[in-house]
Amino acid sequence: MGNDVASARESAKTEETRRRRRARVILAALLASVVLVYLVCVSLGSSQIPLGRVWDAILGNPYIWSDDLIVNTLRGPRVLAAAIIGAALSLGGMAMQALFRNPMASPSVLGISSGSSFGAAFYIAIGAGIWLSSWGTVICSFACALAVLLLVYMLAYSKHGGTQTTVLLLAGMAVSALFSGLTSMIEFFSDADTVQSIVFWMLGSFDGMSWNDDLTMLVPVIAGSILICLNLRELNLLTAGEAKARNLGVNVPRVRLMLLIGSALLVAGTVAFCGVIGFVGLIIPHAFRSIVGPEHKRLAPICILGGAIFLMIIDTFARSALPPYELPVGTVTSVIGAPFFLWILRSRKNMLWRT
């Protein structure tokens, strides 16, 4: 009997070590591929540059001058932007799915995206006339996104039951619809040029991103990531519900606030630069959760790298699939992402969610 117990303890430990090692291997593989994918994505496009020349151009001795322009001014910052945004959206989505205990939670379902869009449209159509600044769209879009998220959360919150999933989704849908309606109303009353800028913004694009944009974007993204990564253990506990997490010692109001602000910084901070990019925050966390399990300390770094790789590839596809046209990246994430997600849903359902 005693032997049985000892061997059961051993096998439990071995199994856990195996799990952890597997996550570490995946993490290392992703870390290597993130660099490789960056280089490949910079090399691909309407004019292709061999990998060796990409490398030379990055090191500062381009083969011909156009290599320098393409690698260091046009594609380099753009691919980096895709990586940052992909990482931010998937980390934000991961946090929200755990906080709201809902597999459908993502920036778009909770209305953050439509809040961002409203903020951007409001600034493009009205705000710019009052206060002209290159930061206007970013600030306006960010503020609206945060306001919408808080509104949805407050509507779904009840004193005794914590957040109620159904109420949350309904509140998110309603508030989302409200802000989409307001955005349409702004478009209706605007002239054709303004409407075009708004629509273009909302389709989502990484066109014209500069190193400067990348750096600016990193500020909210790093701040948001820190807020979320400080609470990875708490995210695990929150999936048991807020009351249970509190009984286990979590300071729920503080953690919830940090997570909400963190997610809003990640999503609003990136969406403000590139427009709405759907689906990344939904499918990347689910895809990797089905591989490495839901333990957030293991999942978070993998989500960050996986999201970066995913969006770099999607963006490269969007700009090189049908030359000379460029597909809006937001539409490609949905068109490619949805079938991929459905495949995961069908094949590994029990790893996604409590069934």
Next chain:
Amino acid sequence: MVRLKVEDLKFSHGKKPILHGLDVEIRDGEVIGILGQNGSGKTTLLNCINTTYRQSKGSVAVADFSADVLDSPRELEDMMDIRSFTDTERSRIIATVEQNSFMSFPFTVMDTVRMGRYSRAGILDESDEEETEKVLSCLEETGILDFASRNVSELSGGEWRRVMIAQALAQEPEVLLLDEPTLHLDINHQFELMDLCRRIVARGGILVAIVTHDLQLAARYCDRVIVMREGEIIANGPAKEVITEDMIAEVFGMRSRVAWDDEIGGMSVFLIDRIYN
């Protein structure tokens, strides 16, 4: 030697009063059973003790708990109101196994039980050898070592219940609150669970309060029994004095036979039928 003292505890849901001023004291080494019909306020009492319901009136206080529950050393009064602790401090004193709970993601049993270590272990030493051994001991104690690596989404109701109890033990609590812990368990595991309660209480430094509908188990395993009706305590005393044929008739509307049983070494409760009138 930890003590839990509830004094004049009142609680209302909106305007509807649920608890009308309860007084209970529970001491170290005691297993106390809380009996009563549905809606008599049993679960509410637990939720007021663990402060899930924060708007309760009156006092819930603990005394003589070990000093290592505090985040930082400070002046203590004899009786410390439970609301004066931080969330982490409180979770080192009180662990609760709720009636209904679920995880939204398919964590492994091991990861789930490890969550009980949240307030005891830092994020960095959470997965070190010593911590892992402690988690494994909790799994062993509740007899779930064999499915340590399974996903919680694949467990039966009874298996899940034992995981939650292991998680509560991982908190190393001094007050353990169990809300109908034997629900969903097969008969064998019901008795196993009650044996477990007796075992941890025998080690000292902990008291256990169990909300239950099972008069048989309460009569056999609880040192003391509280009977609640409509938000009031109508009986409080040793199990063999409180669980009587008259009480069962009055509170539960059941005819029964309660007798001392030499083989059990305790009271046996036999329910006969409902009382119609």
